[in-house]
Amino acid sequence: MSAGARSTSRSGLARLGFGELAEAESLIAELSDAAGLTREQLTAEASVAADPDAALEALARIARRDTAAVRAVAADSRAWTALWALLGASTGFADFYLRHPEELAALVTESHTLPGADELRDSLLESVGASDGFAADGGEASWNALRVRYRRMLARIASYDLLSDSPVDEIPAVAAALADAAGAALEASLCVARTRISGGAAGVGLFPREQVAATQLAIIGMGKAGARELNYVSDVDVIFVGGADDATTEAIGPSRVVDIATRLAVQTMRGISGTEIEPPLWEVDPNLRPEGKQGALVRTLDSHLSYYDRWAKSWEFQALLKARPLAGDPELGAAYVTAVQPKIWTSAARENFVDSVQRMRERVTEHIPPEDIPYQLKLGPGGIRDIEFTVQLLQLVHGLSDDRIRQRGTLDALDALVTEGYIGRTEASTFSTDYRVLRLLEHRAQLRKLSRTHLMPARPDELRVLARATKLDETGAGVWARWEAVKREVREIHVRLFYRPLLSAVAALPAEERALSTTQAHDRLSAIGFTDPAGALRHIAALTSGLSRKATIQRHLMPVMIRWFADGVDPDYGLLAFRRLSERLGNTPWFLRMLRDSSGAAERLTHVLSGSRYVGELMEWIPESAAWLDDRDLLRPRSGVALQQEARAIQTRHDNVGDAMRSVRALRRRELLRIAMWALVDTATIEEVAQALTTITDVTIQATLRAVRREIVPAQDADLDFSVIAMGRFGGAELGFGSDADIMYVYRANSVDPQRAHALALQIVTALRHYSEDHRVPIDLDAGLRPEGRNGPMARSLASYTEYYRRWSLSWEAQALLRARGVAGSVKLIREFMALADDVRYPAVVDQQDLREIRRIKARVESERLPQGTDPARHLKLGPGSLSDVEWLVQLLQHEHAHSIPGMRTTSTIEALRAAQEAGLVPAIAADRLAEAWRLSSRLRSANTLLSGQTSDVLPVDRQRLDGIGRLLNYPPRSATQVEEDYLGVTRRSRRVFEKLFYG
Structure with a gap:
């Protein structure tokens, strides 16, 4: 080829989206020779690929293994287009077709429409030779066949998605198909499990086939799987319900029924998530079951209901908001969902409603590393969680009395909330569009490697691929700008839907409407965590009333800040302290500018005010300190x-x-x-x-x-x-x-x-x-x-x-x-x-009588210095295993050995302890336990003072105060019991070490 022809050829490749032009020319020549296809035939559909270079490289790799399979697909224009789209959007599918080039034939022979639930179920059951609930074979081969067939169907869903003119509008249908595919995969895996445990071919033969057949197992989908909003690669949250008819239960006993059902559940999960020749599909997560990881994997329906009636926390009912029979026995699954519905929709009437909502949110979110926050599609500010949590909270608040908004899906619930007047049409429409955009971005990010992720790509070349795959923009910079705009929009609507009504109740509504609106605002404040909603309303009114510059800026910020206060340790005190601070600084230009322009500073301000009376009281006297929150150096x-x-x-x-x-x-x-x-x-x-x-x-x-x-x-x-x-x-x-x-x-x-x-x-x-x-x-x-x-x-x-x-x-x-x-x-x-x-x-010669005297005084201190009526186990300074024990032990070792061990000549307890460890005086594990107890006791003392503004050496019994201390120590909300258990456990272990080394 002449230089001019190559130049023309390469410019054509560039117009199709190729970036590595020389490499592309080489691979096209290789494919053309191997498959007998012209250059035009090979590249005719390249423009549909989000990453044409990756698609071409994948085609070449597959062709080297099975040229005929590639040639057959190239002969069918629809299949060829679908293949370019799949390989250009997903290296995961490239790897799949490289492992199984024979699967390319399905692109030619099968429909290119979105598969329905019945078709998915039939196909996946057929892949394992299912009949009457049992697979033809109970070995690993069936699981591998299931996984291959699942990925074939996933490719069909993905190609439909990628080739649609407006993929953002197809999100509901695609997500529903993915959820249906997950249910079908679980159904097929359950069939393999039945054969496997009943001694079928390659089975382990644990139970007679007739007992396995008579045992019911319902798989309840939770979260996105239950709502038919699943991602391409996502954990599938499930709950297992076991049972049998009365005759079977009487014949083999209820415990054996549960045992069989449990074996079925374990094997079903293994078929999806276990390590086999074909990689796992996704993680089956059963941890939303009663008692979580500590609870039984499978319970009967009666056992579930008994637990929910007697022991369950409010968040456990809210976790059931999206529950749906996903696989297994349909009648048992329907009975379970029907039985728990009343419990879900009455949970909002519980005293701890706010805690339950927050706990549910914490269960489905993860701690975000700071470096990930700018890229977080799901959990970050303005992300998917903001929308889902908003919709769920509105449903739970109003669904107690209005069954018309009791929907599983986020978008369906949004439509119902609009229809019933709980959300404005404009806000809901924007929310709905933004939710689809966020989910589309998440879907394409997961398709890229067929792996679970919720992060936007950081590299410019990956952003360009994302832009082409989503059809939201042509450039990486454009899709990033769209994402940033959506984040801002989602965050604003999230805030406005909850908190703007409060402002209208206290500042903007006409007098004739104020009574009703104030009542609504009162209820909403109570629902989100304020214990004195009437007082909160007064503070909000004082902050936002009037026409001043201060009031105008406060009206814009208050909805956001109320949410942040509600997320804090003591929302009521935080709001009161903010009002006092605002009264001192409200007309100060820099303070108004900071509130308006620096959301980070405003959020940090709510955090410190709602978390610490010590801080709040000092800030009232040093109001200019608010400026420090806008500058990390200050x-x-x-x-x-x-x-x-x-x-x-x-x-x-x-x-x-x-x-x-x-x-x-x-x-x-x-x-x-x-x-x-x-x-x-x-x-x-x-x-x-x-x-x-x-x-x-x-x-x-x-x-x-x-x-x-x-x-x-x-x-x-x-x-x-x-x-x-x-x-x-x-x-x-x-x-x-x-x-x-x-x-x-x-x-x-x-x-x-x-x-x-x-x-x-x-x-x-x-x-x-x-x-x-x-x-x-x-x-x-x-x-x-x-x-x-x-x-x-x-x-x-x-x-x-x-x-x-x-x-x-x-x-x-x-x-x-x-x-x-x-x-x-x-x-x-x-x-x-x-x-x-x-x-x-540091005496050169230590008098053993002195050491005995130190031990005697320590014993006397323990018995005489504790305040009367104080539980010794809760005293952070003098209690067993706490500060006093660690410090006296270290000081005894210093007095005895520091003369000969220079490293122990320090006033620092921890430094001296580590020096004693290095010298072999204290075993490493013992030193770690002592240091852990010393640090935790010290942190708890300071947190206690910060929270209350008063000094105390006693770990409080009051659960709210204990939870507040935990929050200051970075425990999640509602961790009072965990804080207590951690302290008592750490000091118990420390005390054992102390007694052995101090008195021994």
Whole structure:
């Protein structure tokens, strides 16, 4: 071929959509020679392929294996078109035809229409030679034949879909056909299962054939399979119901009936999902059954109903919203669905209705990795879940009294909601179109590799293929823009359908309609989780009434924010705190701009306000902190250097200690708020939070000491050295929210008269305690760990400490020094004090009597220090296996071994524990259990304070508060029991380790 001819040839290939032109020319030449087809015959239908290059490469691979099969398809224009469409949209089908080139013949011989439910069932049953409910053979060959036939029918559905003029309009029919195909596959697999367990050919012969035949098994489709809205590759959620007639049950016994039905269910799932020669079709997921994974795989109808009547949670009824007989015994399946219908539609009347809806939503959604959010078709904002959840919630709210909206399918339910006046026609029409678009994008993404995915492609070349496959646009950029537009539109409608009626009730409706509308708004707020809907209505009215710029922006945002508040820990408090904040900042230009333009900041604001009274109360006094939520850098805790610089600048600006300390206290409050907001919004570890809290406490004490020393110590006594030593969790840089700051005070007179030096030191101590007091966020400078405890002098000279520790020190005092750390004052004095402390806390020779004394004191602490009436198992600090156990054990090991093991000379509990592990003093699994208990106890203490704004060392019994703590620790909603079980389990294991290593 001449260069000019090649150029013309290649330009023609480019017009057909090919990208790799040289490779395409080579493959066309190869195919033309092998199949005896002209270039024009080969490429006549290439333009229908979403990815012509991939389609051509697949054709070449298949032809190398079976040229005749390709030639036969090429002779039929309809089949040739369908093949190009399939191979161009799906590498999964390319692999299928490469494994089974003989299946290409079906493209020629079978209809190109969408197969109906009966045809699908007949074809798949025929593939396993089914007769009277049994397959001809119970071996793996039947399963492989079933899978091959299923993929043949799937190809027929896909080719119809891909070649339709408007695939977005075909979504309902295609999804229904896919659901019917899944039901047919389960029916055929069940036939194989019957043969397999009854000892047919290649069967395992567990039960007599007549008993298997008499046993009923109904397979109930849930989710998208039940609603006839299935994807190309999706988990198929099912529930199994077993049974038999009275005569059979009496003859073989009810337990044997269930046993047979269970074997049938297991083998049926294996036929679909197990590993065989032909790859699995999809996952059969039976985990929506009673008790989930822990429950019996198969129950009788009576057993199901008994469970639902006695034990089921509300979400379990809502999970049945789309239940439909999918395969197996039709009468038993119909009886099951009929029996559960009343339970579904009365579930909204339960007290925990909101929880049940949220639980159901959580069951069908997964945690989205941050990097996936921009690509999530199903779970992300504006995705499929927004539409489905909106429709389901409206159905459940109104379906209690209106049976006309009790539909399984999302689109059918939308039509019913429009007809009955629950949704406006324009909104529903847009929602319906967007749902089809999202489902089409999801379908094409799954077709690409015949694999389960809900992500938009990221690569430009894959976006181009998606655009051609969906016919939504010609370019990848265009289809991405369409997807972004749909997301925004879906999110807006999702919000408006639920929450705009609330605004009309409190702000916009005429007076004569207000009473009825307010009642409706009251009910809706109650339904989504507000415990005081009347109070919420008042707050909404206050925020949105009027013609001001503030009210206008709030009216636009409030529907969204109400949803976010409802998703939070305490929606009522969150809304109240937001109203207070808005009243302080509502007319501030930057605040209005942030609310309007930064949805991320607004959502984070609702999250922190509804999740923490600690944050809400501080934000009321520091309203400008709302701006941090719009900038991740501002939200992160500031460095110690930056805080020190600000503190020193404060003291430079103020002449007297009172003014300076007011500003230092404000600095501390601001930083504590920043840390709390950061802990709630970001994934900060307990160690990171503790370090940040310790840093601001260090800076506060340092600034306070500088200020009071300047005020109290005259120039002639400037030679006096004074330092503050951090102790306990403060010394270990392990502070939590609400923690005391354990400290000791040390001074050295130098040239100052000793008595005067002591008097000045006590004055400094008094001033430190006075000026550090803060009624908003108290800081308790607790000197109870000083020598002689609360009976000893508040401050001692370095010489006095030296003499005391040499002559009279007790074992607990040496133990207390293990976490001593200098934080403020004379650096030289701190260095000398720490050298003294090292001699005491890391002795070269350990007195075994001291170790026994530490153990004795620990036992006394357990019996005497717990508050009266407190359940020891719930005390986060002193309870068995909690903070005290871990810290005392680590400190005992440090006191005994740190002299010879330098790594254990640290004030950090976890660092010392890991050093002990590396030294072989603590087994690895024991160290892990201790660290886990220490971290969880620390996190629970801080979460308890953040949630309530009050310090408590006791794990609450109240379920709502316990659930709120769990939410702050990133547990899913309604996890009170899980939080409790996790803590009790972790501390129980920690206690066993403690008792073995501490007392053993």
